[in-house]
Amino acid sequence: KQEVTQIPAALSVPEGENLVLNCSFTDSAIYNLQWFRQDPGKGLTSLLLIQSSQREQTSGRLNASLDKSSGRSTLYIAASQPGDSATYLCAVRRGNYGQNFVFGPGTRLSVLP
Amino acid sequence: ETGVTQTPRHLVMGMTNKKSLKCEQHLGHNAMYWYKQSAKKPLELMFVYNFKEQTENNSVPSRFSPECPNSSHLFLHLHTLQPEDSALYLCASSQQLGQGTDTQYFGPGTRLTVL
Numbered sequence: 001k002q003e004v005t006q007i008p009a010a011l012s013v014p015e016g017e018n019l020v021l022n023c024s025f026t027d028s029a030i031y032n033l034q035w036f037r038q039d040p041g042k043g044l045t046s047l048l049l050i051q052s053s054q055r056e057q058t059s060g061r062l063n064a065s066l067d068k069s070s071g072r073s074t075l076y077i078a079a080s081q082p083g084d085s086a087t088y089l090c091a092v093r094r095g096n097y098g099q100n101f102v103f104g105p106g107t108r109l110s111v112l113p
Numbered sequence: 114e115t116g117v118t119q120t121p122r123h124l125v126m127g128m129t130n131k132k133s134l135k136c137e138q139h140l141g142h143n144a145m146y147w148y149k150q151s152a153k154k155p156l157e158l159m160f161v162y163n164f165k166e167q168t169e170n171n172s173v174p175s176r177f178s179p180e181c182p183n184s185s186h187l188f189l190h191l192h193t194l195q196p197e198d199s200a201l202y203l204c205a206s207s208q209q210l211g212q213g214t215d216t217q218y219f220g221p222g223t224r225l226t227v228l
Contacts (some may be wrong), residue, residue, distance in 0.1 A: 004155070034216070043115065043203055043219035044156075089156065101146075101217075103156040 002027045004092055004104035012110040013080055021075040021107045023090035028068050035064050035075050036089045038106070044089065048075070080111045116140040117220035119204050125226045126194065134189040134223045136204030143209040145187040146217065147179060150201040162187065163210040194227045201225075 003026045013019055023033070032051045036044040048057045048064040050073070056065040063076040073090055087106040094102075117138045126132050138145065147159040161169035162181040176198075178190040187204055201224050205217040 036219075041201075041222075041224070043117070043119075043221045044205075044217075045115070046216050046218065049216055091156075101158050105155045 002030075002092060002094065002102045004090060004102050006088075006090060006104040006107050008107060009105070010108040010110075012112060014112050015080060015082060017080050017111075018076070018078050019080055019109075021077070021088050021109070023073040023075070023104055025071045025073075025092045025102075027094075028071050029094070030068060030092045031095050033064075033066055033073050033090060033092050035062075035073075036091065038087045038089060040087075047088075077109075080109075082111045082113050084111050085109055115218045115220065117204060117206055117218050119202075119220035119223050121223060122221065123224045123226075125228065126191070127228050128194060128196070130194075131190070131192040133191065134202055134204075134225075136187040136189075136220055138185055138187075138204075138206040138218070138220075140206060140218060142206040142218075143184045144207045144215070145181060145184070146205040146207075147187065147189055148203040148205065150203060150222070152200075156203070160189075161210070168210060191225075194225075196227050199225055199227045 005024045007022045034049045035047045038044045050057050050066045061078040066073045087108045089106045091103045120135045144163045146161050149157045158171050159173045160179040165181050176193050180188040201222045203222045204220040207215045207217045
């Protein structure tokens with residue numbers, strides 16, 4: 001059974017810092033991995049999706065990497081801003097059709113002005 | 114706005130009530146999902162529909178009954194719920210199952226409280 005963990009559970013940093021969020025999964029047979037952002041009491045917003053054949057994806061100040069063999073992904077946020085404060089979730093998907101989408105518990109990020 | 118709307122945004126119901134949650138997507142997608150997000154557990158996938166056909170039911174109790182009349186609408190019918198069913202229920206949609214870049218777009222959720 002796929003299990004997804006995220007470290008740290010919570011993180012507080014001053015504005016402007018670069019930071020790394022970690023995601024680990026137990027079963028390396030994944031189809032893709034996705035990073036989401038969730039603001040308090042709201043739905044999820046997709047940030048980056050990495051296919052199993054890819055090593056990384058970039059969008060603006062965000063960069064996500066994937067090491068499938070070791071069961072790890074990282075989300076790098078450059079030059080953090082207070083608006084980046086949210087909970088960041090990673091989710092792994094098992095197959096192309098089967099939607100066994102397993103989410104991690106999330107990392108709650110606070111960027112202080 | 115993600116193009117996925119959910120109503121109501123908040124719902125309080127008793128254990129003997131019957132209510133329904135509604136989700137509508139305006140993205141032209143063909144796959145729709147229900148998720149449950151409890152306070153102390155990771156987000157859990159409940160049901161998946163692809164072209165109106167249910168493709169996944171993650172061992173969800175029968176007191177939750179999904180309905181997908183067309184690719185744009187998804188309902189979750191609730192009856193005789195328990196207090197532990199209190200959670201944020203999220204709906205999502207994606208282009209269709211079987212596509213490589215099948216990014217899901219989420220609605221804002223319905224905050225359900227069962228008394």
